[in-house]
Amino acid sequence: MTTNSKKAITISPDSQITKKDFYSCFFRSLTLDSSWNYERMQNLAYAYMMAPIIRRLYTDEKDRAEALQRHLEFMSVTPHICTLLVGISGAMEEENARNDEFDAASINAVKSSLMGPMAGVGDSFFWGTLKVIAAGVAISLSNQGNIMGPIVFLLIINVPHFVLRYICLDKGFQLGAKFFNDLGNSGIISKITTAASILGLMVIGGMAASNIYFELPIQIGSGDFAEPLQGYIDQIMPAFFPAMFFLIMYWLLGKKVKTTTILIGLIAVCILLAAMGVV
Amino acid sequence: MQITQTFLIILIAFFAYMHSYVGSTMHNRPIVVAPLVGLVLGDLETGIKLGATLELVFMGAFPIGASNPPDFVAGSIIASAYVITTGQDFTNAVLLAVPIATLVLLIDNVQMTVLLTWASHIADKFALKGDIKGVERTQIIAGIGNKIILACVVGLGFYLGVPFIEKILAYIPDYVSHGLDVAAGIIPAIGFAMLARMMVTKKMVPFLLLGFLLAAYMEITVVGIALMGVVVVLIYLNFTNESKEVVEDDNEF
Numbered sequence: 001m002t003t004n005s006k007k008a009i010t011i012s013p014d015s016q017i018t019k020k021d022f023y024s025c026f027f028r029s030l031t032l033d034s035s036w037n038y039e040r041m042q043n044l045a046y047a048y049m050m051a052p053i054i055r056r057l058y059t060d061e062k063d064r065a066e067a068l069q070r071h072l073e074f075m076s077v078t079p080h081i082c083t084l085l086v087g088i089s090g091a092m093e094e095e096n097a098r099n100d101e102f103d104a105a106s107i108n109a110v111k112s113s114l115m116g117p118m119a120g121v122g123d124s125f126f127w128g129t130l131k132v133i134a135a136g137v138a139i140s141l142s143n144q145g146n147i148m149g150p151i152v153f154l155l156i157i158n159v160p161h162f163v164l165r166y167i168c169l170d171k172g173f174q175l176g177a178k179f180f181n182d183l184g185n186s187g188i189i190s191k192i193t194t195a196a197s198i199l200g201l202m203v204i205g206g207m208a209a210s211n212i213y214f215e216l217p218i219q220i221g222s223g224d225f226a227e228p229l230q231g232y233i234d235q236i237m238p239a240f241f242p243a244m245f246f247l248i249m250y251w252l253l254g255k256k257v258k259t260t261t262i263l264i265g266l267i268a269v270c271i272l273l274a275a276m277g278v279v
Numbered sequence: 280m281q282i283t284q285t286f287l288i289i290l291i292a293f294f295a296y297m298h299s300y301v302g303s304t305m306h307n308r309p310i311v312v313a314p315l316v317g318l319v320l321g322d323l324e325t326g327i328k329l330g331a332t333l334e335l336v337f338m339g340a341f342p343i344g345a346s347n348p349p350d351f352v353a354g355s356i357i358a359s360a361y362v363i364t365t366g367q368d369f370t371n372a373v374l375l376a377v378p379i380a381t382l383v384l385l386i387d388n389v390q391m392t393v394l395l396t397w398a399s400h401i402a403d404k405f406a407l408k409g410d411i412k413g414v415e416r417t418q419i420i421a422g423i424g425n426k427i428i429l430a431c432v433v434g435l436g437f438y439l440g441v442p443f444i445e446k447i448l449a450y451i452p453d454y455v456s457h458g459l460d461v462a463a464g465i466i467p468a469i470g471f472a473m474l475a476r477m478m479v480t481k482k483m484v485p486f487l488l489l490g491f492l493l494a495a496y497m498e499i500t501v502v503g504i505a506l507m508g509v510v511v512v513l514i515y516l517n518f519t520n521e522s523k524e525v526v527e528d529d530n531e532f
Contacts (some may be wrong), residue, residue, distance in 0.1 A: 018422035030302035034422035037395035044399045048418035050413050057391070061409035068414055072399065079303040083376050112370055127341040131305065136501030142331035145324040149331065150311040157305050191516065198486045198515060199508040201475065205490025208471040208505035211335055213464030221465075239495035245465050249472035260470055263377065270465070271458030279461045 013174055017056055017093060024052040025086050026169055032079040046082075047071040053090045057097040070108055077115040078122025080161050085111055085118065087172015097175070115250060121196065129200040130157055136207055196219045212242035217279065281438065286436040287319040288360060295352045296426040309333035309355035309376075329359045330368050333376055336463065339470025340380075343504050353433045354380030360437055373463045379436065386432055390425050465480035486511065 009019045028049040035044045048073040058064045063261050077085060092107045134156035142149030189254045216233070219226040233240050291312065298307040305311075310330040315327015333355045340348030385512035398421035406411030475487060486508075491532040493499045493507065 030417075031300045031418065031422050033299035033303050033397050035398060035418055035425070036299070036391060039393045040399055041397045044395075044402050044414075044418050044421060047402065047406070049412050051415050055411050064409035064411060065407055068409065068411065070405070072402055072406055072414075079299070131341065132338075133458055133501070133505050134305075135308075135310065135338065138503070139331045139334055140500070142310060142314075142327045142334075145327050147314070147323070147327060149327055150314050153308070153310050154304065154306060158302075159314070161302070161304070195512045195516065197480075197483050198512045199505065201479065201483055202490030202493075202511065203489040203501060203505050204471050204475050204507040205487040205492075206494035206499065206501050207338075207490075208468065209494035210493045210498075210501070211338075212468045212471070214461070237495070242468065243491065243495075245468040246472055246475075249468045250475060253469075253472050253476050263381075263466065266465060266469075267459060267462045270462035273344050274454040274458030275462060279458070 001193065013236060015173075016097075017053060017094060017173070021052040021056050022169065022173070024048055025090065025165065026083065027168070028052070029079075029086055029165065030085045032077075032082050039197075040072070042075040042077070043072050046075040046086075047084050049082075050089065050093070053093055057093055063097075064255040066104065070104065073108055073111075075111070075115065077119045078126055080126050080165055081118060081122045081168050083165050083169035084172045085114060087169045087174075088114065088176060091173050091176030124162070124200055125196045126157075129196050129203065132203050132207065136203065208246045209242055212239075212245055214241040214245065216241070227234075249271065281530045284320065285358075285434050288316070288356060289430050291315045291319065292352060292356055292433035293426055293430035295356070296429050297423075299439045300422055300426065302316070307352050309351055309359075311354060312355045313359040316356055317363055320360060320363045324445035325363050329362060329369060329372055330355075333358070333372060335467050336373050336376060337380070337470070338467050339473035347385075349380035350429075351376070351380050351455050353383035353429070353436065354378075356433055370460050370463060373466075374459050377466075383429075383432060383436075386429070390428065395421055395425060399415060399492055476509050 007162045011017050011019060011022050026047075028051070031043045031048065032042050036042060036161070047068055050067070054064055054067045054071075058067055071089070089107055089111055092102075092110065096102045096104050096107065134153045137156065138149045138153035141152060216228070216230045220229050220232070221227055237243070249262065270279065294315070295307040295312050298304055310333070313330035313333055314326040317323045317329065319334045320326075325514060337349070337351040337355070339355055340351050348365070358372040358376035361367065361375055362369065402417040405417065416447050479487060489511070490504050490508070493504055494501075499507075
C-alpha cells in the first residue's frame, strides 16, 4: 500500500490490474446471463468476464489454461451484483499469480461459498423487491396510457442496478481474499436479506390485494330484493377472494406443483365453472 | 407491409432478448416491449396499456437459479401485435400471450440444454490450450447467437401465426372466453405466490399480511406500502440490533 507504482493507471498501487482491465470486466459482466445453460449455467460468461484479468496476470500458457478452466466451472449468481465475485476472484487470482504458496483451489471455494448467499440476497432484491416496486409504479402509469410507465420502470431498476454493479466490482477488488471473513462476521448478509424480505413481502401483500380480481356473481334473495353475495363478503373482509387464491397458489407451489400445471389447471377449472354458469 | 412489420418485430424481439447481454436491465419485460410493438404498429397508447396488462400476467415470470420462466418476450410481442393490428379486446392479449410464452419456452429449453451447453464444451477445449481469445469468441457468438435464433422464431410466429390464431379464436364459444377472463384475473396470484415462496419464513409472514391488509382495508397504493415498508424495516432492524447487543455483551463478560 505504501509503495508507489510506476504506472498510475492500476486499480491500486500494488496491483498489476489496470483501470482498463477494471472497466473491461465491468462491461463484460453485463453479459453474465446471455449464454445460460442447464449444465453449468453462467460459466461461459464468467470466464469471459475474467479473461482480461487472466491475460494481464499470466503469461505462461499453462497458467492461463488453469485459470480459464477454473472460471469455466459452475456459476449461478444474480447477474446485477456478480461484479462482487469478479472483484474478489480477480484479487485472489492476483494473489495466486504473485504468491507460489497460494492455493489456487481456494479461489473456486470462495466463489462457490459466496454465490449462494449472494444469489439469495440479489435475487430477492432485484427480482423480488426492486422489480415488484418498479412494476407497481409503472403499471399504474401505463394503465392510463402514460409513456412514463416503461421509462420509470427502467429507471427504478437500472439506476440502483448500475450503481451497485460498479460499487460491487470496486469493493470486490479492494476486499479480495479477506472479504469473506469480514462479511461473515459483521452479519451484513443476514441484515440485507432481512430488510429485502420485509420490504418485498409487504409490497407483494399489497399488490396481491389490489391486483388479483375475482367477483362472485351469485345473488341472494329473489326478484327485486336480490343482492349480490359479494357485497356481504366485502363488508366482512375486502379482498377475501384474492387472499384465498393467493393461499391456494402458495400451498400448491409448496406441494411442488409446476407453475405450468397450475396455470393450465386454473384455466380449465375457470372454463368449466363458466360453462356451468357459476362464475 | 407485412414484410416490413415482420422485420421490425424481429428487431424488437432481438432488442428485448439482448437484455441479458447488456446487463439484465429487464427491458425485456412486457411493460417495455408492448409499447415498442405499439410504436412500430402505429398505436403507442394501446401498446403502453397492453404493457401494463401483460406485465401483471407475467408478474412472477423471472429467472431464479435453475428455473426458467415462460418466454414472456415472445408471448408479449406476438399477442400485442395481434391485439393492436386487429383491434381485439385486451383479454385476448392475455389469452394469447400465455400459451405462446409456454410454447416458446420449449425452444428456449432446447437452446439451453443442447446449444449453449455445447458452446460451453467448446470453450472447455479452448481453455485446455490456454486460448483466451477462443473462449471470448465462444461467449460472444453463443451469447448473441441464441438471441438471433429466438428473434427469428418470434418473427416467424408473427408472420404465420396471427391470421392462423385468428381463425381458431373465431371458433371459441362464449363460456370459454368468459372462463379465461375469470382466470386472467386470478393468474397474477401465481406470480405473487412464487415471489412470496422465495422470501417467506415463519418470522416474515406478518409482513406479508401487513402489506395485504393495508391494501385491502385502507386501499393504500403500492408505493405507499413500499414507503411504509422502509419504516418497518428500520424499526425492525433497530429492535433486533438492541436485543443482539445485549446478547453479545452477555457472552463477552
